Amino acid sequence: MSLQLLVDLYLAVSGLLIGSYLNVVIHRLPREQSTVLPRSRCPHCGGVIRAYDNIPLISYLILRGHCRHCRAAISWRYPLIEGLTAICFVLSFEVFGVSWKTPMAILFCCLLIALAGIDAEHYILPDRITLPGAVVGLAIAFVAPWITWQQSALGILLGGGLLWAVAELWVRLRKVEGLGLGDVKMLAMVGAFLGWEGVVVTLFLGSLTGSLVGVTLMLRHRMNLSSRLPFGVFLSLGALIALFAGPWLLGSYGRLF
Ligand SMILES: [Zn+2]
Incomplete structure (x- = not known):
């Protein structure tokens, strides 16, 4: 077995465990519960x-996706998150x-996957x-050779500022809150890790996939204009x-130009 394959295997197993x-x-942090203790329990029984x-x-x-005790269905999100984390590793x-x-990419992936799961x-x-994530991203930029701290800081400003402006505009035009401040802080975190170019790509792809899914759900009458989509999931993607x-x-x- 080659060394590369061995490292891949090690990372896949680590990814499954971290996932x-x-x-x-995802389940406990928003409920203000410890993520270490007590042992996991079936939410049904x-x-x-x-x-x-x-x-x-x-x-x-x-x-087969069912609790051993009460046979209640276990959400498919659990294996999905585990598999996705392993793939990202x-x-x-x-x-x-x-x-x-x-390791920077692995840490960033973990933050994004946790945020997507919690938003969903x-x-x-x-x-x-989001806030410690942005600080860590900026701190990494001070020592990393692939991004300067200025690029990281600019990413935070653009991520936070741009989306905040869009959110403000939306509130003024439609008199309803379209984007939450959580989305803004998340995009600031993305900017801290990837710089302003990363913010642009993330916002573009997130809006594109989010609107595609939103329009599809509306056409199938699964939601209407005022329904909420967890935009953080699309920003993570x-x-x-x-x-x-x-x-x-x-x-x-x-190269297109
Ligand atoms: Zn059960």
Whole structure:
């Protein structure tokens, strides 16, 4: 087995385990509960989930998505988050190789996945993730060779400022709050990690995928104009693409002119 494959395998397993922890964060952080103790319980019957039933992906498959005690369905979000985290871990190494950019990318992915999951479940993007996330992104920029602290600070200003302006405009035009301040702070965090170009790519892709899904749901009468979409989910998706393919996307876009 080649060394590269061995590292991929190690990262995939680590990603599954961290993804399993992110599921706990997504479920408990907005409820102000500890993410370490007590042991996980079935939200339906309250039965304690044993270690052998808590193996990422595998337990879900063995139990066929049902609680061992009460047979209540387990949300498909759990294996999805675990699988996605594992993919992001492996992709970080495949794209950035043996460099400090790989652990940075892994950390950034974890923040984005936690935010997407929390927004999907609770319709909030907690300050307890976005604000420390922005600070850590800026701190990394002081020592990282791939981004200067000025680029990171500009990213925070553009991410925070641009979306805040859009939100203000929306409130004045439609007299309703379209974008939450959580979205603004999340985009500031993205800017801290990826700089202003990353903010542009993230906002573009997030709005595009968000409107596509919104229009599709409206056409199928699953929601109306005043229904809420968790925009943070689409911003997360946009930011993941910006992280892994941003420079390539901007390069191809530049070549069009
Ligand atoms: Zn149960």
